[in-house]
Amino acid sequence: HGGHSHGEHDHGLVDCEAIELEEYTLQTHIYGVFIILAVSALGIFGSIWLGTKKSNSVATALQLVKMFGIGIIAATAWIHLLPHAFLNFSSPCLPESMSRYGISFVGLFGLIAAFLVQLLEVGTSRHNHSLHAHEEQVLPIEDKDPDSLTHIQHSSIIGTYVLEFGIVTHSVVIGLALGVCPDDGFTTLLMAIAFHQFFEGMALGSLIATTPLSLTTKIYLGLLYPLTTPAGIVIGILVRESFNANSGTAIVTQGVLDSLSSGILIYTTYCSLMGDEINNHSGFKGYTPIFKMLCFVMMYLGAAAMAIVALW
Secondary structure, three states: OOOOOOOOOOOOOEHHHHHHHOOOOOHHHHHHHHHHHHHHHHHHHHHHHHHHHHHHHHHHHHHHHHHHHHHHHHHHHHHHHHHHHHHHHHOOOOOOOHHHHHHHHHHHHHHHHHHHHHHHHHHHHHHHHHHHHHHHHHHHHOOOOOOOOOOOOOOOOOOHHHHHHHHHHHHHHHHHHOOOOOOHHHHHHHHHHHHHHHHHHHHHHHHHHOOOOOOHHHHHHHHHHHHEEEEEEHHHHHHHHOOOOOOOHHHHHHHHHHHHHHHHHHHHHHHHHHHHHHHHHHHHHHOOOOHHHHHHHHHHHHHHHHHHOOOO
């Protein structure tokens, strides 16, 4: 994503001053807000809508979309967020006090985020387990009171909340980059972010769709995602005159947010998504070998799609 044009003087010194905004058409940027809003909403609500249809073929389609989504989320963390965080923390414009530790901050903030997510999961699942421990042995799954959730269901709900938080955090950052982007790079960045938001929305929507939450809650969860990148773009448009992508504050803020998001997404990908939805999921183990293979192919395709978007 944009925001890293470090101007250099002829004699090799790095210039960390704000770069003069070249051509900047306000109208185009305002169109961008609505394009990203529409594309994000289409991605997330398309998947949530699919989840309301009850049939075997829809369940199969949703499972494949979900696998595609897991690949997308994994690649977002590894290929979009981590390199971007490293770029920020290795910037020559990083404040002096932070440059000694430099790129190690990426790992530090990512690690802290992952530890916090784990504490949250353990804390909430313990509370949930003590509430419903006695019901678990007695009731078969179909007759369960909606308040009493199995461990896997509970962890999928917490995982989805956490994932949405991680995605929303970095959505604001990419919106801001687009909002302050001059005309010459705007269309390319808009296209890349539109694909990114659509795929990521689809991924998040398919995970929200398969949680045992009420439809109203799913819709509320779905509403938050399409609004964050446009909000970032609007902030970018408003601060474009004063915003300096090379200022210490901007670099540290983006670096910290990207590092935290990547920690959240990496933890969630391997523990909640791959762990609970694939490795330890009794339903997944029951699939035919062909369908299992198809699931993995979809996951790799999702990762490949996100890797290709990173070209821009």
